[in-house]
Amino acid sequence: MMKEKTVYVCQNCGASFPKWAGRCPQCGEWNTLVEKVVEVRKTSPRTLITPTSEPVPITAVPSEDVTRIEIPMLELNRVLGGGIVPGSVILIAGEPGIGKSTLLLQLASMLARESSRPVLYVSGEESVRQIKMRAARLDVREENLYILAETSLEQILNHIERMEPFVVVVDSIQAIYSEYLESTPGSIVQVRECAYAFLKMAKSTGTPVFLVGHVTKAGDIAGPKVLEHAVDAVLYLEGDPFHAYRILRSVKNRFGATSEVGVFEMEEQGLREVPNPSEIFLAERVPNASGSAIAVTMEGSRPLLVEIQALTSPTSFAIPRRTANGIDLSRLLLLIAVLTKRVGLHLSDQDVFVNVVGGIKIKEPAVDLAVAVAIASGFRNVPVAADLAIVGEIGLVGELRGVRQMTQRLAEAARLGFKKCLVPSGSVKAGQRTFDGMEVVPVRSLEEALDIALVR
Known part of the structure; x- marks a missing residue:
């Protein structure tokens, strides 16, 4: 026996409700509930359904090698x-x-x-x-x-x-x-x-x-x-x-x-x-310019070297501006707080702008150190060493935390001709100081990293 029933379906998330509301309780969107009439079949709870399939042991399932379609792209x-x-x-x-x-x-x-x-x-x-x-x-x-x-x-x-x-x-x-x-x-x-x-x-x-x-x-x-x-x-x-x-x-x-x-x-x-996207992203880089640092990031299994640019300028407003293009804004606010509290940079009266060159978006925290170095370089007007690549995550107390897939990152930096790479000390083996002819510089804190990265 079929019986008609009126429900209200959200056009944004698909959830259904017995009564109309101005705002969807599921996703929070306004004016998305639409009336819909559905048919409900009444069945007896004692009705037995004849099974059309049988469970089998996983060891009895035959293994099949799937032949993929190769793409010329x-x-x-x-x-x-x-x-x-x-x-x-x-x-x-x-x-x-x-x-x-x-x-x-x-x-x-x-x-x-x-x-x-x-x-x-x-x-x-x-x-x-x-x-x-x-x-x-x-x-x-x-x-x-x-x-x-x-x-x-x-x-x-x-x-x-x-x-x-x-x-x-x-x-x-x-x-x-x-x-x-x-x-x-x-x-x-x-x-x-x-x-x-x-x-x-x-x-x-x-x-x-x-x-x-x-x-x-x-x-x-x-x-x-x-x-x-x-x-x-x-x-x-x-x-x-x-x-x-x-x-x-x-x-x-x-x-x-x-x-x-x-x-x-x-x-x-x-x-x-x-x-080879790393070479493309670094092709127009201006060496020895303040506010510029090279980050080694991972996108899936592919290492990428990208340029992080930062600019600081005295603000004319009561609340300074914080603008991030290519990285998460909340991550930028965290790094500015660490630079102010742990390193002593007075950024409370400075507008801070950070940009990832090339229009790409980076989500992993391994670019923290490069962003912080670029901000400090722009604030002090001191360039970062042109042959230095940087990788590392920054903690709230200013320590550098290890990152994954360090071997692939170092190999990509060495392949592109960088002479030094600044890394967290916990990401490399004890005593390791070189990788394919490139100097590996392990550091433990943000303050120590800034002393090495900025050219005096």
Whole structure:
């Protein structure tokens, strides 16, 4: 027996409630609850359900070696963990205009060139002519690449069943809708059901699917959180729109390591891979300039050397400004407090600006020491040694704490020609003073590090 029931569903988080409210109790967003009538089936608690599956011992499950699809785009290959797993669903998200469609159109072109089977690119936001214009700019002309401008889920699945493509790209999941649902495209219900339909198709046919996802103002993927849980991999394409570099970051990957990154440069002909990003980020560095320090950071398993710039100037306001570009603002406030309390720098009347050159965003605390050295260098107007690389996390009492993957960091700094590297004493073996011809300088405190780093 079916019974109708009225519930109110939040269009931001997908939670449902029996009564309407102006603010969603689950996510805190305002005016997001929409009325929905659902049918509830009454069942007897004593009804027995005949099982359709049987539990098996894990030792009885046969092991299968999955053959990945190699991608000619090596940076994307790295982020995915070595290639595309057949039947996987990969979600790529990013801000508008960051290059998601460009990246996937280039990928579709490469796969169409390598495969004898067709590659299907589905667009719910652009016409075929608009995609053709972008393809001409990117020099995409493979006959095996098929373009479909469609927003109906059922029509798309029919085309996939008929064509049996090698790979499917859907741009974007928020533009696709099912004709059997009454809600509008992009709503919580539509995004969830369309994503599950593509997921079911991919698992049953072994066809990899790339989904493009929109992001909200807060930087989260638009739609229900279940979308990120359902897919096999979630990739974020990041970058400053005023810089040419783009970072493709893996935040979820069932078939590889997370936090891996690929670096691209946006050019007129599309996204170009950057195989050696450290050299690119340091190419325009001005040596012996005060307020500049070189940090050795890790993005996944890849070491990167980036320039940290800091500027201090007397403030004209009662409360000094603190501006951070590329690092977390709360982390910057912590480092300023440590410099003031433990080192004696009087920054209470100084505006402090910190920037990571190249437009990349760094989240790991191993750049703390480089940021603090750059601030002290700018405040004292004393340059940092030009051949010095810096790595280390700073504690609240001014001590330097060890960081992971020190061997890879030192190897990258030595490869780029740095003569010295300032490291926490707890991150290297006792007595180690060199690495591949580079001097390793272990220090225990921030004050000791500043005495070594700043040129007298």
